[in-house]
Amino acid sequence: MIRIAIAGYGNLGKGVECAVSKCNDMELVALFTRRNPEDVKTVSGVLVYSMEKAAEMKDDIDVMILCGGSAKDLPEQTPAMAKYFNVVDSFDTHAKIPEHFANVDAVCKENGTVGIISIGWDPGLFSLNRMLGQAILPCGNDYTFWGKGVSQGHSDAIRRIAGVKDARQYTIPVEEALTSVRNGENPELTTRQKHTRECFVVAEDGADLNAIEEQIVTMPNYFADYDTTVHFISEEELNRDHKGIPHGGMVFRTGSTGFDNGNKHVIEYKLTLDSNPEFTSSVLVAYARAAYRLSNEGAKGCKTIFDVAPAYIHPASAEELRKNLL
């Protein structure tokens, strides 16, 4: 049994707790939190410890799955935990991945551990498909679309507007753009042509709805470059119809082959996810298996989804995989 621990018990940590329970070759041995451990009630009943206690349990844990946020938690926590454990995280600040990689790699190499960073679906499975697509069709174009799904960052941005009580924002790919890409037309698409944004907003009593809508649709970076629709709804409606955290999207590689580039090909990888954090957690847990196996083979250092041979994430043996899945 691979002994898994979780650091951080938000949506992602809860997803990992559940995903581990679905793997016959894993057991969840501990949960670490920065809160008072006695205040944390887990679904599975796994033992909860203070984050500082982790190092003492070095010999009891095979892989630590980091479930904190990318902005503040993971840049510190992943390297700190990599001193004692093989680690997996979902660090998703794309621009800072090289720096995070270097930090984790240095600690892992010094301490003989394996780190696998930026695991999930984007970064993660989407990155893998962008990479495979480029390698296979060198003459071609990449497209990534997100949604339909909830963007927490955009929802938070709306909530910061005066007069807004709660909000939920959906990112939606534009159907015409998808059709053009799927037809191999290799369109050049502006930001506005790729995605629309749909907002469900609960306003405070007496708030100026027109002013709120205007502030949303003109907000730089978040909304100004998109066609944005704003719906004002009741708190009851929001809680009834918009409580989920669905997400997903598509990665395309379109390209041509032949000496005259006469044959077109479209590779599409599509995710439709009821729960963004639970799916991300499932990917993290599969790569925890890889971290464990790589470490057992003597590997050390930081890796990404690009560096891990796929067989490491599946519980079956190489023979079984060749026989049943190839």
Add this chain to the structure above:
Amino acid sequence: MIRIAIAGYGNLGKGVECAVSKCNDMELVALFTRRNPEDVKTVSGVLVYSMEKAAEMKDDIDVMILCGGSAKDLPEQTPAMAKYFNVVDSFDTHAKIPEHFANVDAVCKENGTVGIISIGWDPGLFSLNRMLGQAILPCGNDYTFWGKGVSQGHSDAIRRIAGVKDARQYTIPVEEALTSVRNGENPELTTRQKHTRECFVVAEDGADLNAIEEQIVTMPNYFADYDTTVHFISEEELNRDHKGIPHGGMVFRTGSTGFDNGNKHVIEYKLTLDSNPEFTSSVLVAYARAAYRLSNEGAKGCKTIFDVAPAYIHPASAEELRKNLL
């Protein structure tokens, strides 16, 4: 430059010849044939040699890409070539993969070469997606659909019927089945519910069309378990409208997460290919890059798409991949 050679110059070999020309880090140094080399006219002008000459060119070639058929050529040629070269093939007789793997692995280990077998899209990219999907969503179902595309085996089967001059058969996924899978309904599908077969047949003058159609639709293994449509067309029409070799298909993993399995997820990997052999060739060439790099690192033995870390197939460095594609 990675020095590539091709063994066999059918559709696949021609595809490899072209795919290599699109890779800046590769050069095509030789083509080997069982025909009289003087009778083989290549598109690129690459030098053509008799198959028996290959061993003499051991030091001039980094990777030999095998482009023969799976039924008779590859079971002999891949192990034979692996004595002298790193090899990549597209062996696609699923049931015989374990045996082929063992044969190639033994030769590679004895001779210090790397072999990567069963590369293409199925086996190949579809296998990879079946495997990743199972590992990420352990509670779920797999679905593979093929088409719309030309099945050479089924086209050949029709051509063997008396009175048939030429034929082309398309395998087509059933739209209702796709919709059900995409909706996460986890249907149990019979052979007939998954695919239909559409046949375009050129009959000889005076042939009994009803008898031909009856023989097609009742043919065991090939057509009897499917809803099959037969169209009789002229030779001119066949050559005008059905000369291409398109193919493709979809691999799905549908599964659920959460302690109550309350959240559903659908992973879809879809290929739409104008030319089956040219796309397969493109995958072969990308994995030739991996064979070269693995061999340079001292690896030896046989591998499949499951065993190769994805980064090995992309020309960019690990740093560039992390910076630009993760």
